Amino acid sequence: MAVHTVRSPATHLHTGTSRNISPSHRKPNDAIRLSFRSPKLRRFISVSSSLHEGNEHGKENSVRALEVKKIPEDSPLLPKPLSSNQLAEPVSNGSRVRVAYQGVRGAYSESAAEKAYPNCEAVPCEEFDTAFEAVERWLVDRAVLPIENSLGGSIHRNYDLLLRHNLHIVGEVKLAVRHCLLANHGVKLDGLRRVLSHPQALAQCENTLTRLGLVREAVDDTAGAAKLIALEGLSDAAAVASAKAAEIYGLSIVVEDIQDDSDNVTRFLMLAREPIIPGTNRLFKTSIVFSLEEGPGVLFKALAVFALRQINLTKMESRPLRKTPLRASGGLKYFDYLFYVDFEASMADEVAQNALRHLEEFATFLRVLGSYPVDTTML
Numbered sequence: 001m002a003v004h005t006v007r008s009p010a011t012h013l014h015t016g017t018s019r020n021i022s023p024s025h026r027k028p029n030d031a032i033r034l035s036f037r038s039p040k041l042r043r044f045i046s047v048s049s050s051l052h053e054g055n056e057h058g059k060e061n062s063v064r065a066l067e068v069k070k071i072p073e074d075s076p077l078l079p080k081p082l083s084s085n086q087l088a089e090p091v092s093n094g095s096r097v098r099v100a101y102q103g104v105r106g107a108y109s110e111s112a113a114e115k116a117y118p119n120c121e122a123v124p125c126e127e128f129d130t131a132f133e134a135v136e137r138w139l140v141d142r143a144v145l146p147i148e149n150s151l152g153g154s155i156h157r158n159y160d161l162l163l164r165h166n167l168h169i170v171g172e173v174k175l176a177v178r179h180c181l182l183a184n185h186g187v188k189l190d191g192l193r194r195v196l197s198h199p200q201a202l203a204q205c206e207n208t209l210t211r212l213g214l215v216r217e218a219v220d221d222t223a224g225a226a227k228l229i230a231l232e233g234l235s236d237a238a239a240v241a242s243a244k245a246a247e248i249y250g251l252s253i254v255v256e257d258i259q260d261d262s263d264n265v266t267r268f269l270m271l272a273r274e275p276i277i278p279g280t281n282r283l284f285k286t287s288i289v290f291s292l293e294e295g296p297g298v299l300f301k302a303l304a305v306f307a308l309r310q311i312n313l314t315k316m317e318s319r320p321l322r323k324t325p326l327r328a329s330g331g332l333k334y335f336d337y338l339f340y341v342d343f344e345a346s347m348a349d350e351v352a353q354n355a356l357r358h359l360e361e362f363a364t365f366l367r368v369l370g371s372y373p374v375d376t377t378m379l
């Protein structure tokens, strides 16, 4: 299958000017330190008392200090995505939680942001990287980014960015993704030759698209594909996108529910500058990343720290350790890996603390990415 890559039309305009408020300008929060014997574990759980256990919604006082500025929209129709080089020009409305997502209006990520933070101001960003940076630079309060899909698998880029940036996972949100084939009004199915969408969306509709014999073209996001088709008045191309995107960009739905499985769910992470205080009052999950020495049974040993304590693992992903991708040992060359593991326990549980203390004994690197409530809305 040939997948060509085309970029969405240039739509990254300025979103206005206001003052960038760095963390040092904030009113200091009382830092709470949970007590751990291990210095490494102590470092993980340096938390702000202004964010409360298990409930992200309504706990936004710590970011209210941001300046209130109306965002001038130079498009009469749509907000424009933040691009990396616009990050120096921050905006903040202040009255609602501002949540960065990747894509343009009508993207699934926008719906995920709205599900995670009802009534938020969803801020479109050009790239995943931009969304991370927008939070780090106080342009927005949170980011909501996809991490895995039940059909397409992991979104590796975001695993890598989690490590490269210093944000904390403060929640997760699952979204049912129902793809439609969208085209300009009057375009018929048999007149279509190409289909444009995000690579994940194309992968999730693999069977249908093969059956229809359409040539795939990858773009930055599903809604961006719909927008491009509408703006350019294409008659030989369709977009794989949401019904919401059809409405926003004035396209018609040629075929509904084209994903390969009706249970198509994408899991998104909610990211913030500060971690939440982990609780034990509801089901919590903890995400960690670690690396290990090479050797027989080392990974087995690492996973045993959880199995021994009856801690359930919900996800595991390995990524290349980029700075030292190849390591020589005994004349052989090995790849080095980072292991990302999600397990079902809160960092407030002693059993989880013990497991990590145990893992720390032989891990060459260990970082807790976040301890946060499980999204049980789709169980």
Ligand SMILES: O=C(O)C(=O)C[C@]1(C(=O)O)C=C[C@@H](O)C=C1
Residues within 6 Å of the ligand: 102, 103, 106, 107, 108, 109, 110, 146, 149, 155, 177, 198, 200, 201, 220, 221, 222, 223, 266
């Ligand atoms: O393109 C979009 O609409 C997105 O929100 C991105 C994205 C992804 O990256 O996986 C999100 C949900 C769907 O799985 C398809 C695409």
